[in-house]
Amino acid sequence: MSQPFDINNINYSQTGNGPAMIWSHGLLACMQSEDALGIFAWHRFPKSMSLLRFDAKGHGLTTASPSKLDYLWPNLAEELHHLQQHCFNEDKVVLGGQSMGAASSLYAALAYPESIKGLVIMNPPVAWQLRASKQDYYRKVAKAAKLLGGKGLAKINAKHIDRMLPSWLLQAHMHSVLGMLDGLKNMKRQTLEQLFLAASENDLPDREKLNSINVPCLILAWDDDEAHPLSVAKTLAKALPQAKLHVANNMADLDEWPHLISSFCQTVHNFE
Structure with missing residues (x-):
């Protein structure tokens, strides 16, 4: 990492009291955008557990870095571990995250297995051979981001929101999806450029390494999403020794996700 860890540079929120889960959002998201989208329902997370959410480096209200190195997933995992140590000392936690947050959680589990009690992997990002085919795309987006900035990219994405989410989710949450x-x-501009340059180099760990993450893992995925292919979730479910995969095919399935996450965390923390 090019920047040393400083808790004062991180915007985070901690609720509840008890065994903990640390949640990491996806690329270009933040706590505010998650709440605006409305599908996470963090207000329903048990108050008997501690929930720590935060804006990743360069996102939301957390300080940005001028270096793409700080946005590589293993380095985001390092920052995640430092945050865990600051807030929970030596306690084991459940790590969870969506897309980029899922990736950094997996890398943290590999680097610090003694600190992890379980994993929640939501919508894992495009990976391996599929990701290699997108390297040029990420570099092109980096150039566009340098020219357009956040507002410009947001306008473009708003016109193509149907490429970012399943059609059934768009239909059910049309009033709030633009909040994402x-x-x-x-x-x-500089932050976005470095984020997408890092995206061109990022990838999930080798499947052989994933075999060593021997903790309970809940994988949540949906289909019809190019950035989060169901095939990657299925591969993770096979590679991680204690993984269970739940696939949402409609809003009824998706509405179960907050309950599945809460129940998983409670079960993992109660198991000795």
Whole structure:
């Protein structure tokens, strides 16, 4: 990492009291945009557990870095671990995250297995051979981001929101889906350029390494999403020794996700 860890540079929120889950959002998102989208329902997370959410480096109200190195997933995992140590000392936690947050959680579990009690992997990002085919795309987006900035990218994404979410989710949450772009609008040109340059180099760990993450893992995925292919979720479910995969095919399935996450965390923390 090019920047040393400083808790004062991180915007985070901690609720509840008890065994903990740390949640990491996806690329270009933040706590505000998650809440605007409305599908996470963090207000329903048990108050008997501690929930720590935060804006990742360069996102939301957390300080940005001028270096793409700080946006590589293993380095985001390092920052995640430092945050865990600051807030929970030596306690084991459940790590959870969506897309980029899922990736950094997996890397943290590999680097610090003694600190992890379980994993919640939501919509894992495009990976391996599929990701290699998108390297040029991410570099092109980096150039566009340098020219357009957050507001410009948000306008473009708003016109193509149907490429970012399943059609059944768009139909059910049309009033709020544009809220997922709230975190993008205020992002600076340089930050976005470095984020997408890092995206061109990022990838999930080798499947052989994933075999060593021997903790309970809940994988949540949906289909019809190019950035989060169901095939990647299925591969993770096979590679992670204690993984269970739940696929949402409609809003009724998706509405179960907050309950599945809460129940998983409670079960993992109660198991000795």
